[in-house]
Amino acid sequence: xxxxxxxxxxxxxxxxxERLKELGENICGQIEKGIxxxxxxxxxxxxxxxxxxxxxxxxxxxxxxxxxxxxVRHIRPFTQLVWLGDMVNMLIRQGKTSTLRDMFYMSQxxxxxxxxxxxxxxxxxxxxxxxxxxxxxFNVFPEERSAIYANLTIEYTVPRYExxxxxxxxxxxxxxxxxxxxxxxxxxxxxxxxxxxxxGAMFTRFLEEEVHKKFKAVLIHTAGQAPRxxxxxxHRLNRELNLPVYIFCDADPWGMHIAQVIISGSANAAHxxxxxxxxxxxxxxxASDIVKYQLPSERLKELDLKRLKELERDPRYRxxxxxxxIQVFYDIKKKAEQEAFSxxxxxxxxEDYLPKRMEEIKSY
Amino acid sequence: MENSLDAGEFYxxxxxxxxxISSEDGKxxxxxxxxxxxVEDNGSxxxxxxxxxxxxxxxxxxxxxxxxxxxxxxxxxxxxILYGQITTSKPVKVISSTAGKCIHEYDVLIxxxxxxxxxxxxxxxxxxxRWHGTxxxxxxxxxxxxxSAKVLEYLKQTAIVVPYANLSFVDPKGRLYRFERAxxxxxxxxxxxxxxxxxxxxxxxxxxVSTTSCKNMVSFMMxxxxxxxxxxxxxxxxxxxxxxxxxxxxxxxxxxVKLAKAMKEFPHFRAPSADxxxxxxxxxxxxxxxxxxxxxxxxxxxxxxxxxxxxxxxxEVAVAYGGEIPKTGSILLYRFANRIPLLYDEASDVxxxxxxxxxxxxxxxxxxxxxxxxxxxxxxxxKIPYRSVGKEFVAEVxxxxxxxxxxxxEAARELSLFLSRRKSVEREKRRLDIFERFLPKIARFSSxxxxxxxxxEVKPLLxxxxxxxxxxx
Numbered sequence: 007x008x009x010x011x012x013x014x015x016x017x018x019x020x021x022x023x024e025r026l027k028e029l030g031e032n033i034c035g036q037i038e039k040g041i042x043x044x045x046x047x048x049x050x051x052x053x054x055x056x057x058x059x060x061x062x063x064x065x066x067x068x069x070x071x072x073x074x075x076x077x078v079r080h081i082r083p084f085t086q087l088v089w090l091g092d093m094v095n096m097l098i099r100q101g102k103t104s105t106l107r108d109m110f111y112m113s114q115x116x117x118x119x120x121x122x123x124x125x126x127x128x129x130x131x132x133x134x135x136x137x138x139x140x141x142x143x144f145n146v147f148p149e150e151r152s153a154i155y156a157n158l159t160i161e162y163t164v165p166r167y168e169x170x171x172x173x174x175x176x177x178x179x180x181x182x183x184x185x186x187x188x189x190x191x192x193x194x195x196x197x198x199x200x201x202x203x204x205x206g207a208m209f210t211r212f213l214e215e216e217v218h219k220k221f222k223a224v225l226i227h228t229a230g231q232a233p234r235x236x237x238x239x240x241h242r243l244n245r246e247l248n249l250p251v252y253i254f255c256d257a258d259p260w261g262m263h264i265a266q267v268i269i270s271g272s273a274n275a276a277h278x279x280x281x282x283x284x285x286x287x288x289x290x291x292x293a294s295d296i297v298k299y300q301l302p303s304e305r306l307k308e309l310d311l312k313r314l315k316e317l318e319r320d321p322r323y324r325x326x327x328x329x330x331x332i333q334v335f336y337d338i339k340k341k342a343e344q345e346a347f348s349x350x351x352x353x354x355x356x357e358d359y360l361p362k363r364m365e366e367i368k369s370y
Numbered sequence: 371m372e373n374s375l376d377a378g379e380f381y382x383x384x385x386x387x388x389x390x391i392s393s394e395d396g397k398x399x400x401x402x403x404x405x406x407x408x409v410e411d412n413g414s415x416x417x418x419x420x421x422x423x424x425x426x427x428x429x430x431x432x433x434x435x436x437x438x439x440x441x442x443x444x445x446x447x448x449x450x451i452l453y454g455q456i457t458t459s460k461p462v463k464v465i466s467s468t469a470g471k472c473i474h475e476y477d478v479l480i481x482x483x484x485x486x487x488x489x490x491x492x493x494x495x496x497x498x499x500r501w502h503g504t505x506x507x508x509x510x511x512x513x514x515x516x517x518s519a520k521v522l523e524y525l526k527q528t529a530i531v532v533p534y535a536n537l538s539f540v541d542p543k544g545r546l547y548r549f550e551r552a553x554x555x556x557x558x559x560x561x562x563x564x565x566x567x568x569x570x571x572x573x574x575x576x577x578x579v580s581t582t583s584c585k586n587m588v589s590f591m592m593x594x595x596x597x598x599x600x601x602x603x604x605x606x607x608x609x610x611x612x613x614x615x616x617x618x619x620x621x622x623x624x625x626x627v628k629l630a631k632a633m634k635e636f637p638h639f640r641a642p643s644a645d646x647x648x649x650x651x652x653x654x655x656x657x658x659x660x661x662x663x664x665x666x667x668x669x670x671x672x673x674x675x676x677x678x679x680x681x682x683x684x685x686e687v688a689v690a691y692g693g694e695i696p697k698t699g700s701i702l703l704y705r706f707a708n709r710i711p712l713l714y715d716e717a718s719d720v721x722x723x724x725x726x727x728x729x730x731x732x733x734x735x736x737x738x739x740x741x742x743x744x745x746x747x748x749x750x751x752x753k754i755p756y757r758s759v760g761k762e763f764v765a766e767v768x769x770x771x772x773x774x775x776x777x778x779x780e781a782a783r784e785l786s787l788f789l790s791r792r793k794s795v796e797r798e799k800r801r802l803d804i805f806e807r808f809l810p811k812i813a814r815f816s817s818x819x820x821x822x823x824x825x826x827e828v829k830p831l832l833x834x835x836x837x838x839x840x841x842x843x
């Protein structure tokens with residue numbers, strides 16, 4: 007097994023703690039000098055979000071914003087930011103994790119006046135761009151979870167499980183991609199590729215058909231739009247283990263975009279790295295497959311067409327494959343789900359469609 | 371009761387008035403029943419020889435001079451007595467003393483046919499304490515349960531406009547309502563003045579020429595009219611084409627018509643003086659409003675004297691905001707005329723029109739539909755231009771309307787200033803609160819982050835915000 011380790015999870019946590027300490031020292035120093043503490047951080051306004059063709063993801067521009075506690079409108083979010091820093095500092099030191107919702111409720115004991123969870127989520131994003139680490143690195147996870155199934159042995163780094171190993175075939179439903187898994191080290195695998203699947207039913211079908219054996223694949227159920235922890239795992243599988251990544255979702259504008267976000271990331275996460283996998287491939291279901299395999303389909307709704315228009319203009323969709331498939335959608339005005347292949351029996355997709363597609367994709 | 375107040379004011383005693391309404395059987399019942407109304411005051415008292423006529427004869431009136439007083443003709447008291455007599459056939463009981471040796475008690479009936487008093491009983495008592503004042507007891511039929519709201523409103527509003535009086539009221543159920551005086555200051559009493567030519571009419575002139583002792587028209591004009599000197603009299607008589615040497619009692623009716631017309635038209639009469647008026651004054655009105663409504667803010671304006679149709683008048687206006695003033699969805703309007711609360715037909719009154727239709731409250735940062743706002747309009751005049759015999763609402767006389775409008779505007783401007791100042795004070799306080807709340811937290815969290823035991827001191831920072839106020843962006 008080829009292992010290209012970028013950096014260990016432990017190192018990352020250590021760096022996060024250092025950044026947080028610097029933040030605290032900076033603010034304390036300012037107060038001691040008798041000046042109103044202030045911070046500078048990258049601006050996350052839309053005007054400062056650009057698409058970087060080189061690394062094929064959205065990035066933040068050079069614009070920064072200042073948060074100055076002398077300003078009465080800034081002092082509350084500033085306090086919230088420092089509070090959050092203090093909380094995650096504690097989380098990391100105690101080896102605990104939290105969720106976005108949890109953070110919102112925790113805040114109420116400290117009277118830092120979040121009006122709703124949207125506001126506290128926003129401050130979490132602020133802290134990410136300030137210390138330049140993803141919230142998963144400071145132990146704050148979203149609620150939604152997706153699953154992984156693979157002949158892949160990992161080693162936990164979370165407290166109480168530290169050093170414990172687990173093979174990800176251990177559970178027939180797959181293993182949930184939670185905080186512990188996202189921070190685990192990859193130890194050993196015979197996998198040669200990663201297959202991401204949008205729908206749970208299809209994920210289960212792949213397990214039953216033993217795709218992980220037949221294709222030597224790591225199977226990941228994205229459960230719709232892939233959560234950031236899942237995107238990070240995919241990134242790591244690609245980066246650390248050099249595994250090619252194939253994404254398989256519904257043949258409609260929304261499914262297409264699930265693939266695209268795994269590949270190029272989202273504007274919301276423009277301040278973060280290591281969530282994208284630019285070399286990942288969109289493996290289907292393509293619009294052209296609807297014609298080619300005569301899949302049962304539905305008409306594109308107005309909302310679908312509107313979304314298609316947006317995607318057509320999106321810089322992430324410049325490449326030929328995407329533009330070609332968008333045109334096919336326009337031509338046939340139809341969409342299909344992954345399960346549509348079932349009209350040809352349970353095994354058609356695994357035995358016929360997938361192998362052909364893998365061959366085909368190599369040329370893109 | 372208004373007579374009682376007048377009596378007190380004229381003799382400069384802060385009035386103490388006690389009013390009791392009791393029903394025959396001591397219970398408050400539905401429908402009209404016989405009630406006894408008792409009014410006691412500590413006024414000057416009525417000389418004994420005048421008592422029978424004053425209370426037993428219609429039109430005996432003590433109000434025969436031109437001076438601001440609550441009533442116009444002196445009819446109110448006798449009308450009440452008459453109404454009592456008609457409904458119950460009972461006499462009025464009057465007890466009075468002018469601080470002399472005796473207290474006199476009369477039971478009087480009005481001989482309606484001849485308009486003469488009929489004394490049923492007269493008793494005298496010793497007055498060792500030199501008590502002065504008057505007690506009147508009238509029995510009349512009435513429905514108190516229906517009138518009670520108006521009675522209480524009348525008392526409350528009277529308490530506003532007569533803040534130097536103690537008012538006590540016992541209702542038929544025996545409940546005591548007390549409105550305490552807030553001051554012993556009283557307004558300057560009005561002086562009597564002569565009639566202004568603008569305000570005269572043929573009937574008045576007829577009466578004057580028949581009783582005057584003046585031998586010619588020049589001295590007649592100078593003697594009987596307000597602000598008319600020799601020169602003015604001569605000029606006027608020339609204008610009216612009436613010979614100056616003419617004897618007044620020789621004037622025929624057509625001459626009087628001509629004279630009255632000329633008096634209205636002659637453009638050079640001097641404006642009447644306002645000495646005959648007795649406005650409440652800004653301080654007293656403010657005291658009265660504060661006493662009864664406890665508002666957060668009150669602005670009072672007394673306009674300078676003005677004239678309509680030869681009658682001098684003064685408008686006093688107040689705008690009060692907040693405190694115990696309820697939010698009713700519209701502006702509470704309190705109207706007073708010569709210190710009498712006007713309770714009925716509010717929407718027909720000139721003041722209502724000004725307050726609700728002419729003043730643009732938005733301009734003063736007030737939304738009348740939401741604000742706890744009250745407006746007070748007090749008109750003093752030797753003649754209030756009521757639009758009806760009921761004397762409940764004031765006509766739209768342009769001069770009066772203009773004075774009310776200007777007064778309300780001036781007071782409203784002051785209110786608007788108060789509101790914006792209060793807003794900025796609140797904003798400043800909120801701003802300081804925010805710093806006080808958050809800076810210590812920032813210090814605590816950041817010292818924990820830095821792993822320091824000592825939390826940095828934020829007091830100097832807080833001090834500097836309080837001192838300079840201005841913020842940086």
